[in-house]
Amino acid sequence: MNPLYSVAQIRDVERLCATALPGGTLMERAGRAGADTALDLLPFATDGASVLVLAGPGNNGGDAFEVAANLAHAGAHVSIVHLAPARTSAPERDRALQRAEASTARFVDLPPEAIAARDWHLVVDGLFGIGLQRPLDGVPGALVDAVNALSCPILALDVPSGLDADTGCIVGAGQTGNIGGRAVRATHTITFIGDKPGLHTCDGRDHAGDIIVASLDLPAASLPPASMHLNDPAFFARHARVRRHNSHKGSYGNVFVLGGAPGMAGAPVLAGRAALQGGAGRVYLCFAGEPLPVDAGQPELMCRPARDIDFAGGVTVAGPGLGNGDEAARLLARAVASRQPLVLDADALNLLAADPALRGAVASRAAPTLATPHPLEAARMLGKPIDAVQADRLAAARTLATMLNACIVLKGSGTVIAAPDGRVAINPTGNAGLATAGTGDVLAGLAGALLAQGWPGWEATLAAVWLHGIAADMLVAEGTGPIGLTASELIPTMRVELNRLVAQQHTQPAAQRSR
Numbered sequence: 001m002n003p004l005y006s007v008a009q010i011r012d013v014e015r016l017c018a019t020a021l022p023g024g025t026l027m028e029r030a031g032r033a034g035a036d037t038a039l040d041l042l043p044f045a046t047d048g049a050s051v052l053v054l055a056g057p058g059n060n061g062g063d064a065f066e067v068a069a070n071l072a073h074a075g076a077h078v079s080i081v082h083l084a085p086a087r088t089s090a091p092e093r094d095r096a097l098q099r100a101e102a103s104t105a106r107f108v109d110l111p112p113e114a115i116a117a118r119d120w121h122l123v124v125d126g127l128f129g130i131g132l133q134r135p136l137d138g139v140p141g142a143l144v145d146a147v148n149a150l151s152c153p154i155l156a157l158d159v160p161s162g163l164d165a166d167t168g169c170i171v172g173a174g175q176t177g178n179i180g181g182r183a184v185r186a187t188h189t190i191t192f193i194g195d196k197p198g199l200h201t202c203d204g205r206d207h208a209g210d211i212i213v214a215s216l217d218l219p220a221a222s223l224p225p226a227s228m229h230l231n232d233p234a235f236f237a238r239h240a241r242v243r244r245h246n247s248h249k250g251s252y253g254n255v256f257v258l259g260g261a262p263g264m265a266g267a268p269v270l271a272g273r274a275a276l277q278g279g280a281g282r283v284y285l286c287f288a289g290e291p292l293p294v295d296a297g298q299p300e301l302m303c304r305p306a307r308d309i310d311f312a313g314g315v316t317v318a319g320p321g322l323g324n325g326d327e328a329a330r331l332l333a334r335a336v337a338s339r340q341p342l343v344l345d346a347d348a349l350n351l352l353a354a355d356p357a358l359r360g361a362v363a364s365r366a367a368p369t370l371a372t373p374h375p376l377e378a379a380r381m382l383g384k385p386i387d388a389v390q391a392d393r394l395a396a397a398r399t400l401a402t403m404l405n406a407c408i409v410l411k412g413s414g415t416v417i418a419a420p421d422g423r424v425a426i427n428p429t430g431n432a433g434l435a436t437a438g439t440g441d442v443l444a445g446l447a448g449a450l451l452a453q454g455w456p457g458w459e460a461t462l463a464a465v466w467l468h469g470i471a472a473d474m475l476v477a478e479g480t481g482p483i484g485l486t487a488s489e490l491i492p493t494m495r496v497e498l499n500r501l502v503a504q505q506h507t508q509p510a511a512q513r514s515r
């Protein structure tokens with residue numbers, strides 16, 4: 001279900017195929033799959049269609065030649081801009097070039113500024129794929145800039161040129177001494193052999209557009225077992241169970257939200273409301289400072305001084321507005337010492353970053369532990385600059401999962417979820433509307449609610465991130481956001497989506513329910 005493969009894994013498959021299949025088979029299949037997708041993006045009357053194909057110096061360019069020849073045979077007017085290789089190219093690429101030369105496609109010497117002057121129905125980006133090593137500048141960079149200025153559909157072959165297929169970063173951008181990399185902003189990407197994590201995280205979602213995975217007719221057995229997947233309800237929905245009539249609030253657990261230092265009451269309130277509407281039986285707001293008398297907007301929440309709380313009585317969501325003073329650290333240490341599931345967010349993560357002994361205590365816990373850092377909080381815990389975290393989000397999440405022996409949610413575009421056992425998921429739901437104050441508190445509260453209702457750690461993490469994102473997507477779809485979407489608005493919509501999951505599980509015959 002939704003596996004993701006690293007460049008190294010794809011290379012291994014390519015090497016196996018090179019011995020098992022006639023030379024050029026995969027490239028021909030890539031060319032057919034790419035052309036079929038391109039035809040779906042063209043006006044019905046293909047013979048009037050004007051297509052620009054950019055062919056790079058490597059085998060991505062070979063794919064482009066195959067696509068160009070097929071589109072020409074289908075009647076399109078194809079213009080090829082060819083970045084010839086600096087050295088001899090692979091035999092399969094040469095054969096693809098010959099096929100393109102033998103077709104009605106025309107090789108053109110179009111300077112980048114001339115590209116903008118033409119009306120194209122489609123651009124096919126075959127400049128670079130998984131072999132990109134260096135930031136795009138010079139002629140390739142100018143071509144990318146020219147294509148990005150167009151308004152027609154752009155179909156990237158395998159990977160949008162300029163994007164790192166493993167990390168989703170634009171090669172060269174964001175590193176110290178930024179050398180100004182750029183990448184094609186495709187409207188569609190057809191990626192070959194297997195889906196790739198870089199298309200779904202960091203800059204990937206802004207550059208890949210709609211993603212089509214073309215297996216190139218390889219049997220599933222030719223692909224290695226995947227340790228990375230796209231998050232999907234299939235991995236967790238079975239835990240969204242119908243409630244028995246004969247139940248009571250104690251059946252659905254207690255959540256303690258530990259936070260609320262003076263002047264920071266909003267964060268625990270948001271987390272608490274999310275926990276309550278996420279289904280927890282009882283929710284206590286445990287204030288490091290003076291407790292609110294009541295949350296007038298959600299009077300069901302019980303407000304208490306944190307010093308009075310025995311954290312052994314339920315799941316703690318530690319961090320929202322907790323502050324980072326000595327009292328906050330003492331309260332956090334008590335929550336860590338409880339044998340209950342624990343969610344660490346916000347200031348709890350900053351306190352961990354400053355306290356190796358506390359990190360050790362977290363790592364030695366037996367009960368499920370979740371940590372939900374944004375990139376800066378992750379950078380602090382790793383002792384690295386934020387650029388280093390964003391340069392390889394999967395590696396950062398995996399390192400933290402091992403360091404804390406916890407399920408890690410590294411937030412951002414294409415949130416990365418990592419377990420201590422090496423499993424990694426990238427979350428496909430959510431949008432820029434989540435880039436606003438309080439959404440992290442809401443996510444932490446929902447995660448605490450699911451843990452309080454008995455969800456296992458990994459599945460609770462996957463579900464909370466998925467529901468948090470899908471709620472944002474549903475709100476944007478109905479016109480609320482992404483600009484101005486607020487954290488509070490997420491909470492009732494997450495509840496709707498959680499109950500939808502339950503209903504879907506309940507209506508499906510048991511045999512078809514997610515395992």
Ligand SMILES: NC(=O)C1=CN([C@@H]2O[C@H](COP(=O)(O)OP(=O)(O)OC[C@H]3O[C@@H](n4cnc5c(N)ncnc54)[C@H](OP(=O)(O)O)[C@@H]3O)[C@@H](O)[C@H]2O)[C@H](O)CC1
Pocket residue numbers: 014026027030056057058059060061063085127128129130131132133134135136137140157158159192
């Ligand atoms: N191999 C197969 O069986 C299949 C491959 N597929 C397609 O092939 C690409 C991977 O092809 P590869 O040749 O390994 O790499 P690329 O085409 O992505 O590009 C690498 C070449 O580009 C040069 N390069 C790299 N960076 C730059 C740059 N910034 N400016 C200019 N040139 C650059 C690089 O030269 P080096 O000097 O760095 O070696 C290479 O010449 C894969 O993505 C698929 O599209 C088929 O799809 C499946 C079968």
Ligand SMILES: [K+]
Pocket residue numbers: 060125126127128129156157158159160161
């Ligand atoms: K490409």
